[in-house]
Amino acid sequence: MATKAAAPAPDSPPPGRPQATRRGPRTRQELLDAAERVVLRDGPSASMNAIATEAGITKPILYRHFGDKAGLYVALADRHIETLLARLQEALTRPATRQERTRAAIDAWLRLVEGNPALYRFLVHRGQAEEPEVRDRVAMFQRRLGNALAVGIAAELDLPEDQWPRAQAWAHGIVGMVQAAGDWWLDEQPFGREDLTRHLTDLIDGAYARA
Amino acid sequence: MATKAAAPAPDSPPPGRPQATRRGPRTRQELLDAAERVVLRDGPSASMNAIATEAGITKPILYRHFGDKAGLYVALADRHIETLLARLQEALTRPATRQERTRAAIDAWLRLVEGNPALYRFLVHRGQAEEPEVRDRVAMFQRRLGNALAVGIAAELDLPEDQWPRAQAWAHGIVGMVQAAGDWWLDEQPFGREDLTRHLTDLIDGAYARA
DNA sequence: GACAGAAGTTACCGCCGGTAACACACTAGC
DNA sequence: GCTAGTGTGTTACCGGCGGTAACTTCTGTC
Missing domain, CATH: 1.10.10.60 (Homeodomain-like)
Known part of the structure; x- marks a missing residue:
């Protein structure tokens, strides 16, 4: 609560008072x-x-x-989470084959992992911090991702409403899968990003095919 | 290093000196x-x-x-990790159908999640603690699990050695999948444990079938 | 009985997250 | 020009943390 209430994000200095103070x-x-x-x-x-x-x-x-520290961390995470979510959403709704959509989403994720490991660890491995506030807040990102994916899966498989929980289970599982595989790959780097993308896409696509 | 070196785990008081001290x-x-x-x-x-x-x-x-604190946390984790790993290993090598083995392993995991959420969170969500020592140490459990599963997958699919990295990618991904799905399920509890076990088994089994 | 050594204590260090109280710049109104 | 008010910044502190040094028992052995 203290997070958003603290300051409504004055994105740009109000033009009425252009350069208030020197030390600014x-x-x-x-x-x-x-x-x-x-x-x-x-x-x-x-x-x-x-x-x-x-x-x-x-x-x-x-x-x-x-x-407090939690507020800062949440603000820090929010800067990137929205754009990342948008990028994944785009990949997941791209007009293409299902396999290509899956591939594109995983690729977008792994590009972040590869491109900025430190940022990735901060976003995904929860700013860790002991207080549950931070943990919960940053973990929420993973939840949103899973929920968005769940909608996609339900649509993809044309599931009736009473089967939505199943899509959710799959979605949250898949999010964790890509994240864990990315973690492992980031540490070991046994092959290139494209290979990992392909392997994970194969896995998910195989599951889809049988669903 | 300070972990094991500190004390070689005197599991039981040496019988030579049965009741050393009163305040003990x-x-x-x-x-x-x-x-x-x-x-x-x-x-x-x-x-x-x-x-x-x-x-x-x-x-x-x-x-x-x-x-130090890291040492204590590692000791704390080690008490349970070995037994859990053994239980999973048993499930994965059980003489049964591949699907049944998958089901049994997931079930064993989810039973821990359901039976003792606090312990589960401690083991899996890394004692969190800021120092990387603790994080790495406890995260290693997840790695060992993934590596063990990778061996199982490679055997299951009869993969040639040059395809082992693929099995590893799958394995670490699947570990993360079950963990993330378990996390989500623990919070939301939208259905019973058996249902989640079935959904995840279906997903993995579908992927297997296409591999 | 003297003694080595483990078990246990008190008291401290530096650092952390977080806050209170105060100092300075600038603007607005009279 | 003086005051009041507001936002920006500071110093100095609080309790509690992880971790350690130095000292005090207590115990078993020769």
């Missing part, structure tokens, strides 16, 4: 940039002090902007 | 029991002080036994 109020965006730099460098255990220093300010300002 | 040196087992009680009650954010208090001692003793 840092925009939320700038703070998030700095936070992201630190988190991607130090991992999710980055301290609020370190982030504040990176942003050239001190702790209390961070707290005024984001409420 | 707590056995490693007793300490782990207390730690488990606290962790399952308070979640993985349980403090070392709380654990020590629960065990009726003070912090430094814990540190003498386990080195």
